[in-house]
Every structure is written in C-alpha cells, then in structure tokens.
Amino acid sequence: MKKELLRKLPKIDELLKEECVVKVLNDGKKALITDTLRETIEEFRNAILKDEIDDFSKEDIMKLFFTNLEKKKQPNLKKVVNATGIVIHTNLGRSILCKDAIYSVIMAAEHYNNLEYNLEEGKRGSRYSHIEKILREITGAEAALVVNNNAAAVMLVLNTLCEDKEAIVSRGQLVEIGGSFRVPEVMKFSRAKLVEVGTTNRTHLYDYESSINEDTGVILKVHTSNFKIMGFTEEVPLEDMIALGKEHSIPVIEDIGSGVLIDLSKYGFTYEPTVQDSIEKGVDVVTFSGDKLLGGPQAGIIVGKKEYIERIKKNQLTRALRIDKMTLAALEATLKCYLDEKEAVESIPTLNMILCDKAELKKKAQGLKRRLKVSPEHFNFTIAEDYSMVGGGSMPTEKIESYVLKVKSSKYSAKQIEEALRGNSIPIVTRVCNDEVIIDMRTLLQGDLEIIVDAFKKMGEI
Numbered sequence: 001m002k003k004e005l006l007r008k009l010p011k012i013d014e015l016l017k018e019e020c021v022v023k024v025l026n027d028g029k030k031a032l033i034t035d036t037l038r039e040t041i042e043e044f045r046n047a048i049l050k051d052e053i054d055d056f057s058k059e060d061i062m063k064l065f066f067t068n069l070e071k072k073k074q075p076n077l078k079k080v081v082n083a084t085g086i087v088i089h090t091n092l093g094r095s096i097l098c099k100d101a102i103y104s105v106i107m108a109a110e111h112y113n114n115l116e117y118n119l120e121e122g123k124r125g126s127r128y129s130h131i132e133k134i135l136r137e138i139t140g141a142e143a144a145l146v147v148n149n150n151a152a153a154v155m156l157v158l159n160t161l162c163e164d165k166e167a168i169v170s171r172g173q174l175v176e177i178g179g180s181f182r183v184p185e186v187m188k189f190s191r192a193k194l195v196e197v198g199t200t201n202r203t204h205l206y207d208y209e210s211s212i213n214e215d216t217g218v219i220l221k222v223h224t225s226n227f228k229i230m231g232f233t234e235e236v237p238l239e240d241m242i243a244l245g246k247e248h249s250i251p252v253i254e255d256i257g258s259g260v261l262i263d264l265s266k267y268g269f270t271y272e273p274t275v276q277d278s279i280e281k282g283v284d285v286v287t288f289s290g291d292k293l294l295g296g297p298q299a300g301i302i303v304g305k306k307e308y309i310e311r312i313k314k315n316q317l318t319r320a321l322r323i324d325k326m327t328l329a330a331l332e333a334t335l336k337c338y339l340d341e342k343e344a345v346e347s348i349p350t351l352n353m354i355l356c357d358k359a360e361l362k363k364k365a366q367g368l369k370r371r372l373k374v375s376p377e378h379f380n381f382t383i384a385e386d387y388s389m390v391g392g393g394s395m396p397t398e399k400i401e402s403y404v405l406k407v408k409s410s411k412y413s414a415k416q417i418e419e420a421l422r423g424n425s426i427p428i429v430t431r432v433c434n435d436e437v438i439i440d441m442r443t444l445l446q447g448d449l450e451i452i453v454d455a456f457k458k459m460g461e462i
Contacts, residue, residue: 085440088392143309153300165217295350296334
C-alpha cells in the first residue's frame with residue numbers, strides 16, 4: 001500500500017502545469033512556488049511512510065500547497081492576542097506602545113528626519129540630544145544616555161567606570177534574567193572584576209567596607225526585580241551605600257531594571273523603587289529598561305551625574321550599542337506622557353492594564369461570554385475571579401485581582417482547545433489550569449474579543 005501511494009505522488013513539473021498553479025506563477029515567484037510544492041509533496045510522503053493517510057487526491061495536494069504558500073507569505077513576527085493576564089509578557093514582546101509612540105515611529109520610518117542634524121546651527125548634531133532633556137526633567141538627573149537594552153547599559157557603564165578594576169556586588173543580587181543572561185556574565189564582558197560580598201540572604205555594610213581597596217572601581221547595587229528572598233534577610237540601605245561611596249570617592253551604580261517612574265504604592269501596590277528616588281538619594285549612575293514598567297520600546301536608559309555620563313558617551317562601545325531612529329522616536333513620545341502622571345496612566349497601555357479597575361474587567365468578561373453563546377453547545381464558559389501578573393521580571397510577588405473566562409468542553413480537552421486557539425490565524429495565547437483554558441480579561445485589547453469569538457466559531461466547524 002505504501003509503495004502504491006508513494007508512486008501516486010505527482011512530479012513537481014507536472015504540478016507546475018496545473019491551471020491554479022500557473023495563475024500564481026504569473027506573479028513571478030517561481031522559486032517560492034517550486035519550493036512550496038516540493039515541501040508539500042514531502043509532507044505527503046512523510047505522512048504515507050508514517051501510515052497517517054491511506055489515500056489522497058491531487059486536489060488534496062493542491063489544497064495543502066495553497067495553505068503552505070499562504071503561510072510563507074505571512075510574516076514570522078505576527079500579531080497575537082495576549083489572553084494570559086501577564087501584562088509585560090517577555091515572550092509576547094513586553095510592553096505595547098502608546099498611540100503617540102506608534103505615530104512617532106511611523107513618522108520616523110516614513111520620512112527623513114533630524115536624527116543627527118542640528119537644525120538651529122545647520123550642522124551635525126547628536127541623536128541623544130532629542131531624549132536627554134526630557135530624561136533629565138523627569139528623573140532629576142544631571143545627564144542621560146540611551147542604548148539598545150538594559151544589559152547593554154549595565155555593561156557599558158561598568159566598562160567605562162570599572163574596566164580592569166573591581167566591582168563590589170552583594171551575592172544575593174547576582175541575578176539571572178531572561179534567556180539565561182546572568183549579571184556575572186555581563187560583568188565579565190565589561191571587563192570589570194566581580195567581587196561578591198555577603199551571603200545569598202544577608203549582606204551588611206561591613207561586607208562592602210572590608211572589600212574596598214585601591215583596585216575598587218564601583219559599588220554596584222542590582223535590584224532583584226524578578227525574584228524575592230523571604231524570611232531571614234538583610235540588605236544594606238541605598239543611603240548607606242551612597243555614603244560609603246562618597247567616603248572613598250567610589251561611584252555607586254544602581255541597576256533598577258524595571259524602570260518605574262511612578263510610585264505604584266499610591267495605587268495599592270507594593271512599593272517598587274523609582275528612578276527619581278534613586279537620583280534624589282544621590283546614586284551616581286542608574287540604569288533601567290525602557291520596555292518594562294516604563295511602558296516604552298526596548299532600550300537601556302542610563303541617567304546620573306554628568307561627569308560619569310560624559311565619560312560613558314565617549315566610550316567606543318556606545319556607538320555599537322546605540323538605539324535607532326524608531327526606538328528613539330517611540331521612547332521620546334512615551335516619556336512625554338510622564339510629564340503628566342494622569343496622562344501616563346491613561347495612555348500608556350502597560351500602566352493602564354496594570355491599574356485597570358476590576359469592575360471594568362468583569363464587564364468585559366460578561367460581554368465576551370454573551371457573544372460566545374453562538375458557539376457550539378459542547379463548550380462551557382464560566383466567569384471567575386483570578387489573578388493577573390505584572391510580568392517581565394517586575395514585581396514578582398504582586399498578584400493583581402482580575403476576572404477571567406474559564407473554558408471547558410465535552411468534546412475537546414483543555415490542551416486541544418489551547419492548541420486550536422494558539423493555531424488560529426491570529427494566534428490567541430492563553431493559560432491552562434485544572435483542565436480548563438483561562439482567558440484573562442486584563443490583557444485583552446480592543447478588537448481581541450472579536451478574534452476570540454471567531455476562533456471558537458471555527459472550532460465548532462472542525
């Protein structure tokens with residue numbers, strides 16, 4: 001049977017003469033079409049060898065060919081619906097840009113601009129001049145610089161201020177961030193010599209003091225934003241570290257990571273250190289991310305004392321790590337929202353989702369459930385209270401009360417439903433718990449409900 005089916009597979013030259021294929025060939029994409037036909041035939045061959053099909057027609061081959069061809073035309077980086085309830089989802093692109101940032105990116109992409117041109121003086125300018133003033137205004141820092149991500153920011157700062165010298169860090173702050181990138185490895189590439197002090201759970205001021213010598217370059221504090229050590233713990237207050245640095249004329253660097261510019265404790269959350277607080281206390285250099293709690297594009301932001309920032313700007317690595325015009329445009333537009341806290345909360349999607357009123361989420365869940373009544377009877381939809389997460393390595397212990405739609409089926413398992421939603425033309429990413437698919441309302445955008453309803457309709461037709 002296998003041999004007969006394998007012999008039945010048509011040749012590529014034969015398929016290229018099919019009328020429906022000839023029509024597509026008029027687009028002048030013969031190489032793409034030939035490759036897709038070859039891959040389609042290979043799929044059928046593998047299915048035959050694995051006993052997954054016992055017969056097929058040329059129409060079946062053509063149907064799969066056009067499906068594969070359409071997939072190839074789609075971009076690999078595509079829109080997805082985030083129904084996980086994780087606001088800053090690293091795997092799904094972290095923060096969504098606000099409307100002003102999106103407009104600024106389009107303008108920067110569509111037109112020539114004054115990226116490195118001083119319009120007043122009619123000569124070459126600096127790309128950082130577009131962003132430095134507003135960063136100084138918002139954070140209170142003397143100077144600022146932006147590179148492509150926060151790991152790069154930390155590496156650049158250490159390479160500038162601590163190359164071939166020692167950087168003192170608490171052992172409990174040697175964190176690993178996403179993708180197995182570790183603070184010690186970042187420090188190694190910066191050519192700073194790591195000096196660990198204290199223990200995993202307790203570090204004292206005398207641990208730092210006893211490690212200072214003529215080779216000490218910086219004192220580094222890394223905010224452990226992606227985990228918490230509970231119980232018998234102690235860490236040195238930032239003020240004491242700053243005083244120690246001043247006493248020995250050693251710069252203190254703080255990697256805040258999450259990039260908080262608004263005190264979220266006033267909205268009922270656990271206090272998360274803000275950039276402004278660190279600058280006000282006297283930290284020499286602060287680094288943080290642009291696409292976490294700040295709610296902007298991927299970027300590594302460096303603010304602090306002018307004497308150190310100017311040295312960092314002159315480092316040859318700065319050019320290799322610099323941001324492009326579209327990132328610069330998006331970041332500037334995002335930061336301008338922070339000139340008014342109310343505007344920032346309302347217009348920056350990350351902040352808006354985190355601070356969204358629970359009652360609004362309940363209404364959204366009720367609206368989605370009503371619309372899903374058109375779906376087949378074997379689906380059961382239940383509204384329930386649950387918890388969302390901030391995500392992105394920010395505020396790991398913070399649970400945000402939310403409303404979700406729980407999905408069960410008499411026909412499909414939770415795994416099958418999850419896979420079907422994820423395989424939708426616009427993928428829908430959900431959670432699965434206790435054999436139920438969880439659709440969290442907190443991270444659903446305008447228009448996402450329609451996509452979810454259509455996906456369940458399609459499932460009913462399977």
